[in-house]
Amino acid sequence: MDRSVEAKEFSDSEVAEVLAQFPGLRQTGAGVLEGVLNLHHQHGAVVLQDQFSIRLTAHNPHSRRLPALLEIGGRTSAIVLKHGLRDVRALHQNLDGTACVCVKQEEAEWFPPDARLLTYVKQLAVPYLYGLSYCDQYGRWPWPEYGHGGLGLFEFYAGNERRLSKEQFDEVISSLRDETAHWRDYYKQLRKPSSKRACFCGSGKPFGKCHTRAWHGLRCLLAEMERLGLDPTALPK
Secondary structure, three states, rough: OOOEEEEEOOHHHHHHHHHHHHHOOEEEEEEEEEEEEEEEEEEEEEEEEEEEEEEOOOOOOOOOOOOOOOOOHHHHHHHHHOOOOHHHHHHHEEEOOOOOOHHHHHHHHOOEEEOOHHHHHHHHHHHHHHHHHHHHOOOOOOOEEEEEEEEOHHHHHOOOOOOOHHHHHHHHHHHHHHHHOOHHHHHHHHHHHHHHEEEEOOOOEEEHHHOOOHHHHHHHHHHHHHHHOHHHHOOOO
16 A cells, blocks of 8 residues: 555555454554554563553554554553653654654655555554653663654754755655644744754753754755755745
8 A cells, every 4th residue: 555645544454464463453443453562572682571552543644654653551641750751752752642653754764655554563663662661661762762853853864965855855844844833943943043042842952952963954954955956045934
């Protein structure tokens, strides 16, 4: 199933593949799987067994390519409270409950066109849930991570040597614009960058000191704009 076009339901064969390997799930609608996912996953030397109540939906408000994963058993909120985290976004969960399983610019790499739902579950959903389980036990994410939302997108481009096409850059801007609560701040930085402005994360610290890697990524994106002949002051508000 080509998910470069927003999907509204899962095919019967995709559902059957997932249920065969994750029998704790069940189909509750044309585009919805729900239930308990029993986790047995390893990263490095750490093997974790756990279980999560989840929902998978074909419609994802944050991606035209990926299905959506929601942890619906309350574990995410419990981990936030247990470790005194700012809010669920510290665990890569959007405020609508959907998980941010990878930065948008890596979606095509992890879930290429015509990839199956089982690929999404095994390659993205399971590692994400492993990350939650690991954080529950150890108080931190198990691998180096990108920040949430726009910060993660900027960090992705820090030191990035791959040149962007005009279409790819437009996708970056579209992703930033989707964050309506922060777009105005992103817009100001893209038009007139300053490391001394308050960081997007809300810490109150200067951007360049709080999220240094994201600051470098912003500068890399601006260099790409110059190479593409794009004028930052012409960005749509």
